[in-house]
Amino acid sequence: MIGSIEVCCFRLQQGQLQLLISQRKTEPFINQYALIGGGIAPQQDQHLDDTVNRCLQQKTQLQPHYLEQVSSQADPHRDPRGWSVCFLYLAVFRPQQKVHANCKWVNVYDLLNSPVKLAFDHKALVETALNRLLNKSQYSSLPVYFLGASFTLPELQQCFESILQTQLPKAAFRRRLNRPEIMLETGEKDHSQNRPAKLYAMAAPKQLYFFDQLMKGSPTKALT
Amino acid sequence: MIGSIEVCCFRLQQGQLQLLISQRKTEPFINQYALIGGGIAPQQDQHLDDTVNRCLQQKTQLQPHYLEQVSSQADPHRDPRGWSVCFLYLAVFRPQQKVHANCKWVNVYDLLNSPVKLAFDHKALVETALNRLLNKSQYSSLPVYFLGASFTLPELQQCFESILQTQLPKAAFRRRLNRPEIMLETGEKDHSQNRPAKLYAMAAPKQLYFFDQLMKGSPTKALT
Structure with missing residues (x-):
């Protein structure tokens, strides 16, 4: 079983919601853009969050300001190498952070609306994480x-x-x-x-505050 | 890597919120009670939901009326056999459904407040799934x-x-x-x-309806 984590890294830059992608250096999907992620290394990682932090550090040199697990995907089709499981995370970063040369920040809606293909099922993962971000920002x-x-x-x-x-x-x-x-x-x-x-x-940098009513004027998509 | 799914199966019976547990027949934790679950079988299961439905069918003969993935846990400590990953699900069943002889429905609060130990980290999993159920029932x-x-x-x-x-x-x-x-x-x-x-x-048996305001008179716990 292949196990990996993938992180949708978001930031706001001049009013634009941006996503961090990086160009793959290895097969499969060599040279295509992908989310920031990597394989689980049971010898090194006590918990999944350790994998996330290790991959972010190695591939971007960034520390997330906020991190949450969104969902898990697992099936025989999403990775051409075989049955695989992927833990999807949503991470938030402050503006204007420098990243490694093979990473770049792109407008998330431009990316989703463009014909550009991301590696694996990463475009669908972006939609899932963006949906969580939009919903959670309402409440x-x-x-x-x-x-x-x-x-x-x-x-x-x-x-x-x-x-x-x-x-x-x-x-x-x-x-x-x-x-x-x-x-x-x-x-x-x-x-x-x-x-x-x-x-x-x-006030409490490690804690989300939950409203008892959705933010007015917000889109009407369902919460997830 | 050991991969499994665990399902917190809930039902309401005469106003009591009940959880389904079953007695383990194999090591580790032989004879102890545990959640309904089982190993992922990549040859049989296209998706994780297939694993869930297969395990529920084999171990309880029940079909869930509602099913959602709650979270994933992974670390080297939760299973004595080694580094393992577990996908936690929340399932809802209608009242008065018959189950296999080695399963039983118990009041979830009695279980959580009792000194009874569940196998593995299953008591913590019950708390996580119960929290999701209570929060989602508010909105x-x-x-x-x-x-x-x-x-x-x-x-x-x-x-x-x-x-x-x-x-x-x-x-x-x-x-x-x-x-x-x-x-x-x-x-x-x-x-x-x-x-x-x-x-x-x-009206729409496959769809949740989301309120734009929390249910009044409900507990004030944070949404997850």
Whole structure:
């Protein structure tokens, strides 16, 4: 049985949702683009998360800001070498992070709408992970992980709007997000605009906050 | 690499949430109770769902009314035979189904609160699947799968209340559930009570309906 992990690495760059892909150096699918991933090495990896972190480190030099397992796929067709199992992860990175030369960030919708083929079943994996990201951004604080260590309220709203591809009413958005369980004032201000804006940081960097109502103005796709 | 599936099989019986366990006939953990599961057989199983259905058929003779993959676990400790991967599923069954003699339905909370040890890491798997069931019952029509082919509105409300362990306001509950996307009148009535009650059936038996607001009066645990 062939076992691997594949990671859909997302970041927001100037309002664009981008995905990290890398060019394969080996068969099968040599030279085609693929997700960041790799084989499970039982001797080295105590847990699947160890495999993920090892592969990300080796192939991208990046540390994810947020990581979750999305699903597992297993069948005899997805890998030409035989019956295989793949653990799909969703990872979020902060903007402007440098990666290895054979990796590149691409607009995820451009990729999905283009005739470019990714190796294996990776295009379908991207759709699965993107769906999870969009749904979870409707009912949780997940988008906060796309931002830097500190951020302003307009930046936070733009972040949700970029991911959900919708406009959100400002007052309702702030009522929902600006609470001490989610974010705290850092005491500093961003002076890059005409009116200096308060800077915030995540309150509990390791924890998602779940809303009891879906984000208004959001798409109506089903939760997964 | 050892690969297996494990299924948390749930049913509601007289208001009790029950889990199906079976006694192991082989080492390791011989004679201990365990979840329903089995090894992946790449020669027989095209997909993981095939493994699940084959194991359920062989070990219980049951067909699930609802099935979803919850998560995957993999590490060198969970199976004494070596590094192993397990795909955890959540399955829902209708009440009063007969099972093989070495299986039994037990109250899931009694099991979790008892000193009884399940084989492997199965007690932790039960907690993971139960958590998913409780959370998803707050924001989707999942509990409908616990009912028979037709049901009355009071039965449906009791079903949600038994799972969520809470009382729900009748009018708000009916406003949310009694809609053609979720359920349809069968045209028949249940005459077992003094006042005959309309019978309903699921509208789209293969589809969950997602609410845009959590079920009121429900526990406040985080969604997963």
